[in-house]
Amino acid sequence: MGRHSCSVKQKLRKGLWSPEEDEKLCNYITNFGIGSWSSVPKLAGLQRCGKSCRLRWINYLRPDLKRGMFSQDEEDKIISLHQVLGNRWAQIAAQLPGRTDNEIKNFWNSSLKKKLMKQGIDPNTHKPLKENQIIKDEENCTIKTSMLQIPPLNEIANGQFTESKQVFDLLFVSDFQSNSNPSEYNSEVLAQYHDHQSEFENNQNYVFCSASNVTKLEHGQMTETDFGSSSTSRMSSSNSSNMCSNQNTAGIQINGMSENSEALSWDIENKMESLFQYPYIGIKNEELKSSPSHERDQLHGNSTSGDFMSNYPLSSLTEEFKWA
DNA sequence: AAACATCGCAACCGCTCCAAC
């Protein structure tokens, strides 16, 4: 059972806001700032609940709001971000100054969704409509999609895939495909990964890593590729908690990248934890909130060092996830 | 011109998270 709606407790107004109410709220916040929302209605002389005031301010009255049509640039950004973040409207809105999560959500549902459908793209998966079905081949333990084919995990573990293929982080890929939602698919991959974990760790041909970097041992030499366009500053493998603050706005670094291959073996927990270090691949809001503001700015791409999209080209990213 | 359908947006609802107690 959920809580009672705040407007049920007392006889409070609901529905559209009148210009007078807007003015009262605006005046109050201009003069006294935002303190406790629950006390705002009383202090501002409004017959509304605090929640309603908060929403009205955030979605409509805030002075830094950008009203009007979405630009092509904003539209592209929303689509790209949705591809990675799914329906995390607040996180998407954080990348679009002056736009609210509600506005973006409405724009997506009323316009962008249809636009993508017309282009033959599934708005949920961002894949071609007819090929978006994930086919799970139980027999040979192969997981396929239209865009990605992961070789059978047991074969990877056994070292049977010895050609120069890159092995991406399966958990990440799974998240990526399912719009960052932990899913049954994830559980399955996780379970398979668990089954062969020790074998993976001993297999010198393949290295599982996260998001931006793919590393492979070839003839004892470490090679790496980087999805981001920026130079990479390497992370300390023993200090993953500081990853956010250390990374550049490309935002994604391999955990424990070093000349020592041992550093590249993680357990599942570390992998999952490290996945959540990445702001654009499902970082928890709370982590952002608890970061100092300049770090949040960096994470949100607000820093002057470059914005998110330019440092993290999604088109090339999805391209990189192809197996062949 | 009226009735009906569709659309887009603002606001609400129900839920989770988390800090304070």
Added chain:
DNA sequence: CGTTGGAGCGGTTGCGATGTT
């Protein structure tokens, strides 16, 4: 450690505007 209440999020609803028949 459990409870409570505020903040915030995503999904949904309601309603006015606009289009169609």
